Each structure stands twice: as C-alpha cells, then as structure tokens.
Amino acid sequence: xxxxxxxxxxxxxxxxxxxxxxxxxxxxxxxxxxxxxxxxxxxxxxxxxxxxxxxxxxxxxxxxxxxxxxxxxxxxxxxxxxxxxxxxxxxxxxxxxxxxxxxxxxxxxxxxxxxxxxxxxxxxxxxxxxxxxxxxxxxxxxxxxxxxxxxxxxxxxxxxxxxxxxxxxxxxxxxxxxxxxxxxxxxxxxxxxxxxxxxxxxxxxxxxxxxxxxxxxxxxxxxxxx
Numbered sequence: 001x002x003x004x005x006x007x008x009x010x011x012x013x014x015x016x017x018x019x020x021x022x023x024x025x026x027x028x029x030x031x032x033x034x035x036x037x038x039x040x041x042x043x044x045x046x047x048x049x050x051x052x053x054x055x056x057x058x059x060x061x062x063x064x065x066x067x068x069x070x071x072x073x074x075x076x077x078x079x080x081x082x083x084x085x086x087x088x089x090x091x092x093x094x095x096x097x098x099x100x101x102x103x104x105x106x107x108x109x110x111x112x113x114x115x116x117x118x119x120x121x122x123x124x125x126x127x128x129x130x131x132x133x134x135x136x137x138x139x140x141x142x143x144x145x146x147x148x149x150x151x152x153x154x155x156x157x158x159x160x161x162x163x164x165x166x167x168x169x170x171x172x173x174x175x176x177x178x179x180x181x182x183x184x185x186x187x188x189x190x191x192x193x194x195x196x197x198x199x200x201x202x203x204x205x206x207x208x209x210x211x212x213x214x215x216x217x218x219x220x221x222x223x224x225x226x
Contacts, residue, residue, distance in 0.1 A: 001059045002091070004032035005051040007068045021064040025094060052079070057087035064093050073113050145174050146182060154179065155186035 004027035006018035015034055022032055033054070035047035048069070055061055061083060063069045069092075070076040083090055090097045146154065154172055157163055158179075169176045 001056070002027045002031065002062050003051055003054050003059055004062045005034070005048060005069060006032060006064070007035040007038060007045070007047065010037055018064050018068065021093070022062055025062050025064075025091060027062050052082060055083070055086055055088045059086075060089045060091050060096065062091040066092050145178055146172065151182045151185070154182050158183050158186075 002025070004022040004025075006015050006022060008015055008018075015036065019029065019032060023029065031054070033047040033051035035045040038045050038047075051061060066076065070079055080090070084100055087100075150172060154168060157168055157171075158165075163171070165176050165179050169179045172179070
C-alpha cells in the first residue's frame, strides 16, 4: 500500500500541489496524512505520526520531496530507522529508496544532509534580512498596544480612583497587565518630573535637638536612679 505524507510550514501555504504530486505517484487521497503550519524541524507532528503508524511491512511511504518529511539529518535518519524496522520503503518524488539497502541508505542520508543544509541557509538568510531591516529602521519590534495619548489618559483615569483596573482594561480593550505597566511608567515619569522635596533644614535641626534632649533626659534619669 502507498501511504502519502504532505506538510506546509505556515497556515497561509496550500497543500494542493503536494496532494496533486502524491496523486500522480499513485497515492489514494484517503491515504494521505498532512501537517498544516508545522516546521519540518519539529519531529512532533500529528500527521507524520499518523503516516508512520499506518505503514505496514511491504508498504511504501510517499512524499514529494525529502524536505517535506524532515529538515535535519538526525530526523531523517530516525525516520529511516523506523521504516527499516517496519520493512517499509520510501518514495521521494518517484525515486524509491530501500532503507535496508546500503546504497539506498547512503543516498537517503546524503539527501538528509542536503535538506538540513537548505534549512540552515534559510535560517541564515532570515537572520541576515532581519539585521539589515533593523539597521535600516524598518524592523521596530512589536507595535505598542496604546498610543502615548491613550496611555496618558489611562493614567489620569486611574489617579481619579473612580475606576478599577479591570474597568480601565475593558475600556481601552487591553489586558490588565498592560494597564499595570502603563501605571508604573506613569509613576516613574511623575517621579522624574516632580521629585520628592527635601526636608527643610529647620525641621532637621529640630529633630536633632529633640534627639539630643531625649538622650540627655535618659542620662539624667539613670544618674538619679544610680
């Protein structure tokens, strides 16, 4: 029996081309297992698990390309070992590889290395593109949930004491954690703009005199008692 497997990395991608390719290789659509929105570097894939579980001795697991099955040499080797144990062959886009055959296993491992190399290239290009975009000022991170004017209004509402945190969060359509952070930032700004005034010098002198008098009174009392 031919067991098909197809995968796309993002929910926006379409499986139609892979389904058509599997159909052209003789796989019945009801025997096709799919993973939608899952990376090939992730081994925990429900569709792949179902496809491997459906394979029996003498069956053939069919995929259009190896990178749909695995994106690392380790995963490719693990899958090959499982297929070998079950006595299942692998069809990659029409080329059948028998994991029990030394030459077939060698070719399969080479393809696994190529798939891993391609995945590494994609990650490197992504990092490079993000670095260039960040340097050009085009990558600015997550957009704030509140504009500066909204955050200022939120802090003012909180200071009136007329609304609870939950009510303010519902009013602005944000989570309570966002409200707490906005209030904290508002308090920090307030402390910078209006720092606490130092105690008057006269008060400090009076406090010092009081401490001295208290100390003297204690000393006199002790002397009398002695």
